[in-house]
Amino acid sequence: MTPTVEYLEERFDTFNRMCFDGALPRIPIKLSRARTFVGRLVYRPVRDWRGRVVRREDFVLRISTYFDLPEAEVEDTLIHEMIHYWIAWKGIQDTSTHGREFRRIMKEINTLHGRHLTISHKSTPEEQDRDTRVRDHWLCVSQLADGRTALTVVAKPRIARIKRAFRWSPTVRSQTWYHSRDPWFNRFPRCRSPKLFPVDPTVLQPHLDGAEPL
């Protein structure tokens, strides 16, 4: 789906009531065409004379419409950013961007409201580049019928199922599979169902050079 501002504002109010006791003040929600994030919260830290952050202001929540995500994922992205907002607005000290407190709230919302929030929608390119853990990735690079290139990082037990789904998908013209340990792929969610993340092929190519074709 492609969300509108009105839709996101209505969802914001609903999730605010459901998950945050209606405590979060409304903030501007803006749409973006960025490919580097799905959701992102920006704000301005206000510092005292010692340079310590005393509060945060000018919150803006951005949601990218570049990715065609299912509605549940758009909602999960919005709630994910609302957790960032809650932590920043309350001035809660967390251990990292998606630290102990972030995960505690995320887990609570997942359990209480049956959501599937993850920390994989990383908010900034810098944050994504800092995730340098070496892990195994199984990837599918698809050429889409509209000429775009898409990437899917797949949970290993789902490879056969997703391969089959793409073979029958009118959106996917061809698919190539790889194994890679390049941490660059950490930024993509590990899919258990067929999803396509459009990527810029010139950005992707260097990361496929060291990959092993499956």
Ligand SMILES: [Zn+2]
């Ligand atoms: Zn985040």
